[in-house]
Amino acid sequence: MTSGPRPVRAHRGSTLNTLGWPQEAALRMLQNNLDPEVAEHPDKLVVYGGTGKAARDWNSFDALVRTLTTLKNDETMLVQSGKPVGVMRTHEWAPRVLIANSNLVGDWANWDEFRRLEQLGLTMYGQMTAGSWIYIGTQGILQGTYETFSAVAAKSFGGSLAGTITLTGGLGGMGGAQPLAVTMNDGVAICVDVDPSRIARRIEHGYLDVEATSLEHAVELAYSARDAKKALSIGLLGNAADVFPRMLAQGVQIDIVTDQTSAHDPLAYLPLGIAFEDWIPARESDPVGFIERSRASMAVQVEAMVGFLRAGSEVFDYGNNIRTEARTAGYADAFAFPGFVPAYIRPLFSQGKGPFRWAALSGDPKDIYATDRAVLEMFPGNESLSRWIRLAQERVHFQGLPARICWLGLGERDRAGLKFNEMVASGELSAPVVIGRDHLDSGSVASPYRETEAMKDGSDAIADWPLLNALVNTSSGATWVSIHHGGGVGIGRSIHAGQVTVADGTALAAEKLARVLSNDPAMGVIRHVDAGYDEAIETADRLDVRIPMNEQ
Ligand code: NAD
Numbered sequence: 001m002t003s004g005p006r007p008v009r010a011h012r013g014s015t016l017n018t019l020g021w022p023q024e025a026a027l028r029m030l031q032n033n034l035d036p037e038v039a040e041h042p043d044k045l046v047v048y049g050g051t052g053k054a055a056r057d058w059n060s061f062d063a064l065v066r067t068l069t070t071l072k073n074d075e076t077m078l079v080q081s082g083k084p085v086g087v088m089r090t091h092e093w094a095p096r097v098l099i100a101n102s103n104l105v106g107d108w109a110n111w112d113e114f115r116r117l118e119q120l121g122l123t124m125y126g127q128m129t130a131g132s133w134i135y136i137g138t139q140g141i142l143q144g145t146y147e148t149f150s151a152v153a154a155k156s157f158g159g160s161l162a163g164t165i166t167l168t169g170g171l172g173g174m175g176g177a178q179p180l181a182v183t184m185n186d187g188v189a190i191c192v193d194v195d196p197s198r199i200a201r202r203i204e205h206g207y208l209d210v211e212a213t214s215l216e217h218a219v220e221l222a223y224s225a226r227d228a229k230k231a232l233s234i235g236l237l238g239n240a241a242d243v244f245p246r247m248l249a250q251g252v253q254i255d256i257v258t259d260q261t262s263a264h265d266p267l268a269y270l271p272l273g274i275a276f277e278d279w280i281p282a283r284e285s286d287p288v289g290f291i292e293r294s295r296a297s298m299a300v301q302v303e304a305m306v307g308f309l310r311a312g313s314e315v316f317d318y319g320n321n322i323r324t325e326a327r328t329a330g331y332a333d334a335f336a337f338p339g340f341v342p343a344y345i346r347p348l349f350s351q352g353k354g355p356f357r358w359a360a361l362s363g364d365p366k367d368i369y370a371t372d373r374a375v376l377e378m379f380p381g382n383e384s385l386s387r388w389i390r391l392a393q394e395r396v397h398f399q400g401l402p403a404r405i406c407w408l409g410l411g412e413r414d415r416a417g418l419k420f421n422e423m424v425a426s427g428e429l430s431a432p433v434v435i436g437r438d439h440l441d442s443g444s445v446a447s448p449y450r451e452t453e454a455m456k457d458g459s460d461a462i463a464d465w466p467l468l469n470a471l472v473n474t475s476s477g478a479t480w481v482s483i484h485h486g487g488g489v490g491i492g493r494s495i496h497a498g499q500v501t502v503a504d505g506t507a508l509a510a511e512k513l514a515r516v517l518s519n520d521p522a523m524g525v526i527r528h529v530d531a532g533y534d535e536a537i538e539t540a541d542r543l544d545v546r547i548p549m550n551e552q
Contacts, residue, residue: 003058005043008034010401012363014431020073021361021504022096022479025434027068028361028401029133029500030054034061035400038137045082047135052127052487056082071096082124082131092508095474099482101126102491109485109492128439128487132498133480136357137399140438141174143388144355145181147407148318150384151344152256153185156314161187162229164255165222167247167308169240169301170320171198171208175260179233180207184391187256188225189233190218192240194270194279199235206395211235215243219252241272241297244304248311257308257315258340259301263322264489266294295329302326306336316343319450319488342454349442349451350528350535352521353409357438358420358503359401362431368402369393370428374419375404379412405438410525411543414517417503421513424505434479435517436500439487442524444469447494457531463495469523470497476519477501477512 010031011017011024018024032038033054039047045055055061060083067077067084076090079099102125104114117123129135153161164187168178171193179202182189191208193199202208209232212218218236225232236243240261247254262268267283271293274282283290302322309315315337317323326334341349348354360367372389379385385406392404408416416435423429445451448460470483478499485495501516503509525545528536540547 003062005058007036008042008061010035010361010363012361012401014362018069019071020096021432022073022502023068023071025361025432025500025502025504026097026133026480027065029359029434030061030064030068032359032400033130033133033135038135038400047127047130049127049130049487051125052130053082053124054130054133056124057121060084068097081122081126093477093512095478095481097480098474099126099132099480101131101482101484102487103483103485103495104491111491114486114491125486125491126482126484128484128496129436129498131484132436132439132482132500134357134359134434134436134498134500136359136401136403136405138177139392139396139399139403140355140357140405142177142180142396143392143405143407144438144440145174145177146184146388147348147355147384148340148344149181149185149187151348152314152316153187154384155344157255161185161256162231163226164188165190165226165253166256166258167192167244167254168258168260168318169193169244170260170262171195171202171235172260172262176202176205176207178258178260179209179235180395183209183231183233184387186229186231188222188231190222190236190254191233192236192238192243193261194237194239194276196237196276199237202235207233208235209233211237215246219247219250223253239270239272239297241301244301245307248304248307254308254313257305257313258318259305259322260318260320261322263298263320263325266291266298266325269294269298269325271297272300295325298322299326299329299331299334302334303331306333309337316340321449321489324449339450339453341451346528346533347535348407348409349524350533351409351539352442352524353407354441354521354524355405355438356408356413356416356435357403357405358433358435359403360429360431360433361401362429363401364430365398365402367429367431367433368398368404370423371420371433372404374423375406375416378415378419379408410518410521410539410545413521414514417501417513417517418510421503421505421510424503426505432502432504434500434502435513436498437520439484439496439498441496443521443527444498444523445494445496447489447496449489449493451494451496455531456533459531465523465527466495466497469520470499472519472523473497473499473516476515478516478520479512
């Protein structure tokens with residue numbers, strides 16, 4: 001019998017529907033990824049990021065639920081691209097679920113072959129946290145964007161964006177987090193988008209403060225907020241390929257320039273000379289010509305970004321591939337400015353830092369507020385973290401099971417995990433929590449256009465690291481472990497691994513958490529020690545991470 005779409009929502013409360021909390025955690029997080037509040041297209045099992053899915057099809061979803069419900073404490077379910085394919089007898093320390101999503105052999109690793117196999121029902125695109133059952137909604141992108149701008153502030157503006165102006169493009173699903181991330185860092189942002197509905201939507205949701213009526217009006221608003229050291233985000237309707245060069249030519253004082261238009265897909269970038277209303281007919285009637293015009297406009301925009309760079313602004317690519325498209329269009333200097341990872345995030349990655357997240361299986365927001373308090377008490381000196389938690393409590397609406405994300409590194413994650421486990425044991429939390437992370441991570445990703453762009457030793461495409469990461473998390477007691485291909489940047493361009501571990505208040509969970517939440521971020525440190533980064537070498541020394549090649 002074939003089953004079909006239906007609304008899915010995670011079980012709540014402290015009663016088990018399975019034979020143990022590890023299985024229950026996997027079940028609730030699978031269900032939660034498909035909660036209509038969380039998933040973009042739950043009826044198609046699509047969680048986020050284009051076609052990133054939680055299960056291959058509805059029959060597979062039913063089989064996953066059925067299997068998790070009966071899975072014993074010494075068994076492991078194997079998932080091949082969203083479909084459960086076997087249950088093996090293992091042991092209590094083994095993961096309850098092992099997942100491999102979207103993986104293809106090198107020579108076959110391209111979208112065409114992937115789509116062919118997907119059509120045959122043989123694979124599924126797992127993105128990063130969709131097929132590994134730890135997506136928590138838009139809080140993740142807001143926090144990541146906040147952290148990036150916070151790192152820009154730390155590197156170049158004395159720790160705060162107060163008194164600075166950021167110019168950026170794109171107020172879409174991900175790019176829409178930029179204005180709030182800048183104002184959370186006390187800066188001023190001018191955000192350009194061609195679509196008036198995107199501007200209106202961001203204002204309605206409290207992510208964008210005001211809309212300017214013209215370029216001149218935007219500059220006037222920006223200057224007066226900057227001079228008063230007030231945070232303000234300004235939406236400006238226009239084409240970034242037009243606005244950026246005009247601002248440069250007029251000598252507008254911009255401190256930071258970036259872009260999050262959908263440049264990764266030239267059909268999703270509006271070229272100069274085509275009205276917004278004509279976008280869809282223009283790309284449908286002549287896609288090849290449209291792509292050519294779109295790339296040419298990206299080259300114009302990137303040239304202006306390089307102009308700002310030469311005039312002294314801080315300029316970076318925010319992971320949308322705009323530099324590659326501009327270069328394809330013939331603009332040779334497109335790579336004059338760096339990607340955001342080598343520019344700001346790598347020093348954090350070198351300390352094993354990255355997005356760390358947890359969700360309350362009870363469904364009770366009070367549990368997350370209690371963990372917020374615990375984190376603030378545990379890391380009192382971390383100002384960026386305290387500001388984030390305070391602002392997240394004010395501005396982030398939970399989607400699905402209440403969850404929190406913040407950036408923590410080696411030596412911090414295990415402390416947080418053990419504390420949460422104690423809080424479950426003492427009854428301070430009303431049910432267990434799960435602890436995981438994104439695949440935008442320091443030691444579990446090989447992605448030469450993003451996480452591992454421009455590694456110091458040229459090791460960008462070496463994919464042994466994510467495999468070692470999955471193996472070490474499996475050996476350390478993680479509750480579920482996944483290996484994915486193609487997340488973030490597409491098929492053929494990345495290999496990455498994930499882990500999620502349950503804190504159910506037991507002594508066994510404490511043993512597992514202590515290992516997983518040390519070894520997982522330690523992989524980031526050793527990966528960066530191996531590539532020759534000083535911050536990583538210092539972190540390894542300080543936190544006693546053993547590096548055999550450095551031992552005499
Ligand atoms: P989206 O499609 O939801 O939004 C893109 C926005 O760009 C739309 O609002 C569109 O109207 C606007 N736009 C298109 N052409 C324009 C032009 N010429 N001038 C001004 N505005 C224009 O996409 P999204 O989910 O917001 O993602 C944006 C891009 O950022 C993608 O390429 C994505 O891959 C990338 N991204 C990277 C990271 C990362 O590496 N950390 C994170 C998030 C997003």
